[in-house]
Amino acid sequence: MKKKTFLIVVLIIIFVIGIFFLIKYFNKPKTPKQNIDGDTKVLVVYFSAQNHTEKVAKEIASNLNADIFEVIPVNPYTEDDLSYTNVSSRVYKEHNDESLRNIELVSTKVDNWEDYDIVLIGYPIWWGIAAWPINNFVKENDFTNKTVIPFCTSASSGIGESGNLLEKLTNTGTWVQGKRFSSNASSNEIKKWTKSIK
Numbered sequence: 001m002k003k004k005t006f007l008i009v010v011l012i013i014i015f016v017i018g019i020f021f022l023i024k025y026f027n028k029p030k031t032p033k034q035n036i037d038g039d040t041k042v043l044v045v046y047f048s049a050q051n052h053t054e055k056v057a058k059e060i061a062s063n064l065n066a067d068i069f070e071v072i073p074v075n076p077y078t079e080d081d082l083s084y085t086n087v088s089s090r091v092y093k094e095h096n097d098e099s100l101r102n103i104e105l106v107s108t109k110v111d112n113w114e115d116y117d118i119v120l121i122g123y124p125i126w127w128g129i130a131a132w133p134i135n136n137f138v139k140e141n142d143f144t145n146k147t148v149i150p151f152c153t154s155a156s157s158g159i160g161e162s163g164n165l166l167e168k169l170t171n172t173g174t175w176v177q178g179k180r181f182s183s184n185a186s187s188n189e190i191k192k193w194t195k196s197i198k
């Protein structure tokens with residue numbers, strides 16, 4: 001009898017946890033549809049230190065027939081720089097001291113910037129936020145009259161507050177719910193998402 005009660009309790013707990021995850025999954029905020037047609041000008045901007053975000057950015061651009069712009073630091077990150085478990089690495093120091101995160105970029109100026117209706121901004125997640133080399137691109141551009149869609153790649157973290165934090169750097173544009181991809185997201189997954197926002 002005791003055993004039976006225990007089993008019932010365990011089953012109820014599993015059921016409740018299952019319902020919790022189902023609700024969480026189905027309530028996940030989604031990037032709204034953009035009604036992209038032949039007249040909509042779309043730009044994909046990205047920073048990528050280890051090429052994962054670059055691959056995703058290129059596929060998104062190809063699926064949406066968009067132009068693409070890479071954000072490149074004047075002083076690019078080497079593998080040693082990116083060794084985030086090493087306290088003396090560049091990223092570790094930058095993470096610890098916000099004043100070191102003002103990363104000079106090769107360019108922040110996109111040709112015919114004013115023509116774009118939608119700008120997608122891609123970056124890797126570093127310590128739960130957008131990799132900071134993207135910050136100066138966001139700060140130095142005016143997103144007025146543009147819809148901005150953040151996207152990121154990460155090992156496991158969600159997109160979290162990263163898009164909202166970038167929005168605060170500019171306070172222009174209409175920023176919508178972004179999308180997180182795993183570092184090695186499949187072409188199918190990327191296609192499915194681009195189709196969903198088109």
Ligand SMILES: Cc1cc2nc3c(=O)[nH]c(=O)nc-3n(C[C@H](O)[C@H](O)[C@H](O)COP(=O)(O)O)c2cc1C
Nearest residue numbers: 048049050051052053124127128154155156157183
């Ligand atoms: C400095 C640093 C910090 C990272 N922090 C996180 C993190 O907080 N959460 C996570 O899921 N992945 C983290 N990662 C993994 C990257 O987000 C992931 O590998 C990403 O796809 C790399 O993109 P990239 O190849 O375009 O640079 C981190 C990687 C680096 C180099």
